[in-house]
Amino acid sequence: MTCRKRKGSCSKSRQLWRGNVIPYQNSLLNSKRKKRQLQQRLESNDVDTQRLREELKRREAESLRLRSETKHLEQRIHEEKAARVAEKAELVRQLRSQPPASVDEETWQYQNDEGDWVSYSSRSNDELMGALKEGKKTIILTIDQKGYEVDFTLMKQMNQRTEKRRSIRLFFGLPNHWGMTDEDALKLLKGEVQDAQEASDASVSMGTVLTTISEGTRMAMRAPFKKFVRKVQDLNWLSELESLLNSSALRHDQSRCHCPHGDSKYRLLEAYQVRNLYLWRRYQRFVRNLGDKQNQHGIVPEEIQPPVCEALTNFAEGLQVDLPCNERLLFHGTMKFGYAKAIAVEGFDNRIARQGLYGKGTYFASQTCKSAQYATKRGRAEKASHRMPGTMLVARVALGDPYYTEGKYNESRPPTKNSHPVDDSDDERTVLCDSLIARPGIQAGQHPQAHMEFVTFAPEQAYPEFILRFVEED
Numbered sequence: 201m202t203c204r205k206r207k208g209s210c211s212k213s214r215q216l217w218r219g220n221v222i223p224y225q226n227s228l229l230n231s232k233r234k235k236r237q238l239q240q241r242l243e244s245n246d247v248d249t250q251r252l253r254e255e256l257k258r259r260e261a262e263s264l265r266l267r268s269e270t271k272h273l274e275q276r277i278h279e280e281k282a283a284r285v286a287e288k289a290e291l292v293r294q295l296r297s298q299p300p301a302s303v304d305e306e307t308w309q310y311q312n313d314e315g316d317w318v319s320y321s322s323r324s325n326d327e328l329m330g331a332l333k334e335g336k337k338t339i340i341l342t343i344d345q346k347g348y349e350v351d352f353t354l355m356k357q358m359n360q361r362t363e364k365r366r367s368i369r370l371f372f373g374l375p376n377h378w379g380m381t382d383e384d385a386l387k388l389l390k391g392e393v394q395d396a397q398e399a400s401d402a403s404v405s406m407g408t409v410l411t412t413i414s415e416g417t418r419m420a421m422r423a424p425f426k427k428f429v430r431k432v433q434d435l436n437w438l439s440e441l442e443s444l445l446n447s448s449a450l451r452h453d454q455s456r457c458h459c460p461h462g463d464s465k466y467r468l469l470e471a472y473q474v475r476n477l478y479l480w481r482r483y484q485r486f487v488r489n490l491g492d493k494q495n496q497h498g499i500v501p502e503e504i505q506p507p508v509c510e511a512l513t514n515f516a517e518g519l520q521v522d523l524p525c526n527e528r529l530l531f532h533g534t535m536k537f538g539y540a541k542a543i544a545v546e547g548f549d550n551r552i553a554r555q556g557l558y559g560k561g562t563y564f565a566s567q568t569c570k571s572a573q574y575a576t577k578r579g580r581a582e583k584a585s586h587r588m589p590g591t592m593l594v595a596r597v598a599l600g601d602p603y604y605t606e607g608k609y610n611e612s613r614p615p616t617k618n619s620h621p622v623d624d625s626d627d628e629r630t631v632l633c634d635s636l637i638a639r640p641g642i643q644a645g646q647h648p649q650a651h652m653e654f655v656t657f658a659p660e661q662a663y664p665e666f667i668l669r670f671v672e673e674d
């Protein structure tokens with residue numbers, strides 16, 4: 201019902217209006233508030249959304265980064281794996297293709313598809329050696345019921361059924377520093393260069409191989425000195441050897457030695473490199489046995505102390521003196537050139553060794569001035585001169601596990617020491633050392649030891665590398 205009176209003049213309708221309007225106003229206010237609140241919430245939601253969006257963006261970027269990183273890592277793992285596989289394959293290849301550093305006899309080998317050299321069986325090896333020595337040009341080998349024709353001229357083997365050809369070689373196990381290849385040695389063995397080279401430098405050393413291989417040890421032992429040596433002609437080598445003599449007459453602390461030969465200027469007259477395959481193999485066998493012995497007794501030899509002089513160590517690098525048996529280059533003086541010749545042919549012989557201060561063995565020194573005492577008949581009293589030149593050997597010596605003596609020693613074999621058994625149940629036991637070392641400063645004779653001396657007790661424990669003939673100048 202509406203009031204016809206002027207708006208606002210009717211108290212009734214005013215009342216009614218108020219009664220309707222006020223709640224309406226209130227509700228309007230409420231809704232405005234709500235709207236505001238909603239707007240605020242919306243605004244705040246917008247902010248949240250924006251924040252979330254940014255967060256999402258950030259996470260997406262992070263995820264992208266991680267994904268790329270993962271991919272990168274996977275790639276690296278893959279590469280690493282591939283590298284490992286390749287490395288392993290390479291090691292296996294090297295193990296197969298690189299024959300042992302030393303062989304006891306020359307070995308026939310063929311090249312497989314991977315390029316590795318594989319040794320024939322010992323029966324085939326014997327057949328091949330036999331045919332070669334009989335001067336045959338070809339031979340038929342039967343391996344696993346398959347026939348192979350071997351041609352010594354082409355150095356090929358051919359499968360008779362498939363006609364597949366492979367290269368072959370005769371591996372001698374010659375030391376690198378002899379500068380002689382398997383091909384050189386084989387040529388010699390075939391007799392291709394036997395004649396017309398008697399005067400040449402190369403033929404002399406190759407003669408070693410020929411004599412040793414084709415005529416056997418007995419013959420080799422009787423062969424003349426020149427079969428086993430090569431006179432050093434190379435001026436670089438000669439100069440290096442002379443400087444080795446001079447720079448090794450120093451103490452371990454590099455100071456000048458005050459012994460009678462300590463102030464000498466050593467002049468090299470001539471030098472010979474010993475290339476005796478028989479002795480070389482004998483020495484390599486000794487080194488292998490030394491390794492076996494050390495494994496058996498759980499011995500890990502410590503480095504030689506004090507170390508041998510720098511000049512010897514540096515020179516040794518060129519000769520690959522690095523076997524894990526404390527292999528060192530050392531000097532050995534001989535009263536006569538003839539004795540050195542005998543050593544080049546037959547090796548060091550402990551049976552004729554003198555009884556010295558440190559036992560009945562072969563004595564070596566790391567200082568030229570010490571070995572010079574034994575390099576002539578009157579070495580202790582006089583310096584080597586043109587009238588009486590000195591002779592000194594440079595030898596590689598497998599010192600193994602040495603015993604450091606504190607005084608005089610009278611035995612003809614090395615002292616013993618406690619070993620550490622590999623098997624726990626085994627009691628500790630004694631084992632022979634491999635060599636004896638007298639360090640400077642110890643008192644065994646009238647005077648304190650001035651030089652470092654090394655004594656070996658097995659003839660095959662050292663290999664003579666060079667024979668040097670020299671004079672000393674003041």
Ligand SMILES: [Zn+2]
Pocket residue numbers: 449457458459460461462567569570651
């Ligand atoms: Zn000295």
